[in-house]
Amino acid sequence: MKKYTILGNKDTRSGFGDGLLEAGKRNPNVVALCADLTESVKMTAFKQAFPERFVQIGIAEANMASIAAGMALSGKVAFYSSFAAFATGRVYDQIRQSVAYSNTNVKICGSHAGITLGEDGATHQILEDIGLMKMMPNMIVINPCDYNQTKQAAIAIAEYKGPAYLRFGRPKVPIFISEDTPFVIGKALMINEGKDVSIFATGHLVWEAILAGEILAEQGIDAEIINIHTIKPLDSEAILRSVEKTGCVVSCEEHQFNGGLNDSIAQLLARNNPKPMEYVGIDDQFGESGKPEDLMVKYGLKAANIVEAVHKVLKRK
Amino acid sequence: MATILELENIASQVRRDIVRMVNGCSSGHPGGSLGCADLMTALYFEVLDIKPENFTIEGKNEDMFFLSNGHISPVWYSVLSRRGFFPVSDLSTFRCLGSPLQGHPTPKYNLPGVRISSGSLGQGLSVGVGAALVKKMDGCSNLVYTLHGDGELQEGQIWEAVMFAGGNKVDNLISIIDYNNAQIDGNVDTVLNLGDLKAKFLSFDWEVVEMQGNDMKDCLRGLKEAKSLTKKGKPVVILMHTLMGYGVDFMQGLSSWHGVAPNAEQTADALSQLKETLGDY
Numbered sequence: 001m002k003k004y005t006i007l008g009n010k011d012t013r014s015g016f017g018d019g020l021l022e023a024g025k026r027n028p029n030v031v032a033l034c035a036d037l038t039e040s041v042k043m044t045a046f047k048q049a050f051p052e053r054f055v056q057i058g059i060a061e062a063n064m065a066s067i068a069a070g071m072a073l074s075g076k077v078a079f080y081s082s083f084a085a086f087a088t089g090r091v092y093d094q095i096r097q098s099v100a101y102s103n104t105n106v107k108i109c110g111s112h113a114g115i116t117l118g119e120d121g122a123t124h125q126i127l128e129d130i131g132l133m134k135m136m137p138n139m140i141v142i143n144p145c146d147y148n149q150t151k152q153a154a155i156a157i158a159e160y161k162g163p164a165y166l167r168f169g170r171p172k173v174p175i176f177i178s179e180d181t182p183f184v185i186g187k188a189l190m191i192n193e194g195k196d197v198s199i200f201a202t203g204h205l206v207w208e209a210i211l212a213g214e215i216l217a218e219q220g221i222d223a224e225i226i227n228i229h230t231i232k233p234l235d236s237e238a239i240l241r242s243v244e245k246t247g248c249v250v251s252c253e254e255h256q257f258n259g260g261l262n263d264s265i266a267q268l269l270a271r272n273n274p275k276p277m278e279y280v281g282i283d284d285q286f287g288e289s290g291k292p293e294d295l296m297v298k299y300g301l302k303a304a305n306i307v308e309a310v311h312k313v314l315k316r317k
Numbered sequence: 318m319a320t321i322l323e324l325e326n327i328a329s330q331v332r333r334d335i336v337r338m339v340n341g342c343s344s345g346h347p348g349g350s351l352g353c354a355d356l357m358t359a360l361y362f363e364v365l366d367i368k369p370e371n372f373t374i375e376g377k378n379e380d381m382f383f384l385s386n387g388h389i390s391p392v393w394y395s396v397l398s399r400r401g402f403f404p405v406s407d408l409s410t411f412r413c414l415g416s417p418l419q420g421h422p423t424p425k426y427n428l429p430g431v432r433i434s435s436g437s438l439g440q441g442l443s444v445g446v447g448a449a450l451v452k453k454m455d456g457c458s459n460l461v462y463t464l465h466g467d468g469e470l471q472e473g474q475i476w477e478a479v480m481f482a483g484g485n486k487v488d489n490l491i492s493i494i495d496y497n498n499a500q501i502d503g504n505v506d507t508v509l510n511l512g513d514l515k516a517k518f519l520s521f522d523w524e525v526v527e528m529q530g531n532d533m534k535d536c537l538r539g540l541k542e543a544k545s546l547t548k549k550g551k552p553v554v555i556l557m558h559t560l561m562g563y564g565v566d567f568m569q570g571l572s573s574w575h576g577v578a579p580n581a582e583q584t585a586d587a588l589s590q591l592k593e594t595l596g597d598y
Contacts, residue, residue: 031454060481066441068447071451078447
């Protein structure tokens with residue numbers, strides 16, 4: 001098992017904020033829109049650096065999504081951000097018509113995604129957003145794993161022309177991807193080469209997958225771990241290559257089973273190379289208030305749950 | 318500058334196009350389209366600063382128009398083609414398989430003149446606000462125009478955009494409300510009363526202009542007045558009084574013609590009331 005060192009602990013939303021600032025420095029056409037959550041979604045640095053390119057919308061997410069579309073079609077790279085629940089689900093129709101169908105250059109940036117939003121509870125803990133966004137034609141979906149990768153992803157979607165959904169979170173999570181690791185949209189990142197089982201993880205569950213890999217190594221199980229930061233377009237080649245080698249799969253994400261990365265991989269395998277597969281994620285439930293770490297345990301998103309899923313899938317091989 | 322008579326003649330041809338288009342595919346929305354034929358003719362043939370021969374989505378250094386009530390696509394398609402955005406013969410493909418003239422407008426098939434999809438109501442004002450903000454950012458002096466149905470004002474997002482535009486002094490924007498008091502389920506007054514619309518817009522810090530939308534002379538007057546009020550710290554709304562189905566006696570004023578296509582006999586009757594001025598497509 002390849003050794004990963006924790007380079008620090010930082011929230012991925014700060015990676016977004018720093019990436020947005022960098023994208024703004026590189027391209028004068030980058031604009032940012034926010035609905036009364038500027039500091040929460042870490043847009044403050046951009047706002048201070050480029051006040052004339054920042055739009056405070058007020059608490060009106062539908063208006064924000066469509067204004068972003070109007071700015072994008074007029075030549076801007078329009079980043080809008082809110083909590084993921086309000087940036088996606090609340091404005092599904094606006095995204096569908098004014099962003100995806102119209103193919104406008106809008107970057108939907110969903111912060112505080114998943115149950116690790118914590119104490120605010122289920123109203124704010126969206127676990128359906130990956131599915132909602134990936135179902136839309138023209139939309140790409142990116143769910144990076146740590147601060148460094150989120151920063152790079154924010155810069156990458158600014159350079160990509162077309163609708164994009166970037167998902168990130170509130171709590172501090174380990175940084176383990178180096179700053180100079182290349183980030184390519186749609187290209188999975190190999191974390192650890194192995195031969196017994198393929199673990200595909202997205203978001204901060206990649207870190208849990210690494211911890212699981214270390215436990216499995218002690219048990220004599222050689223796990224291949226791949227970071228699927230881009231859920232759409234899916235890196236089919238990397239996934240099929242790995243599964244052909246290992247013969248079984250565990251997928252991990254902080255999202256509903258329905259519609260998540262799990263579904264994308266299962267669909268790919270069903271059509272190309274069906275193999276036993278287990279899911280680590282949320283099984284058709286809403287979250288609840290609590291500390292992020294406690295919620296991770298209660299809802300089964302920890303390294304121990306991944307280890308358990310690996311044992312289960314190995315028996316089905 | 319076109320004369321009133323020339324514009325009225327174009328509007329008459331546009332009305333013929335609308336009736337023939339919806340009859341041709343046995344579907345579509347003639348009511349609001351007919352009611353807005355005079356406005357759309359005035360806008361595209363007299364008021365808008367546009368470059369039909371060199372259309373770009375970005376619309377730099379020209380006026381931009383957004384149709385928020387996308388279901389009245391027949392009038393827009395007719396006016397765009399008559400103004401030279403695309404061949405008039407394309408109107409025969411309206412709502413047909415493979416046509417860029419979709420039931421509701423979209424830029425997906427690169428139809429010149431269309432910058433964003435509309436159909437799901439209530440989004441076009443926000444989109445127009447976004448375009449207007451960019452014009453200000455880029456130092457472009459041109460204006461943004463949006464058109465809405467009166468029933469569409471029942472959508473909450475409209476009022477988010479109204480509040481934003483007033484509060485942020487988006488004064489390079491002219492929004493036009495097709496105030497025909499008709500929507501699918503009946504009169505707007507009875508389905509969901511809009512109340513005192515003028516007072517509502519005034520209270521959101523908009524300038525309000527009223528005009529008779531089925532009187533070409535008054536359309537030009539109202540649009541000119543609206544333009545004179547721009548760049549003075551407030552967005553401008555035109556409450557445009559029209560009749561649904563204007564120009565065809567058996568459709569006029571009836572909400573039942575919102576989204577019903579005339580049959581062959583009704584089409585012949587309608588066309589007999591509308592002068593062919595530029596040649597049918």
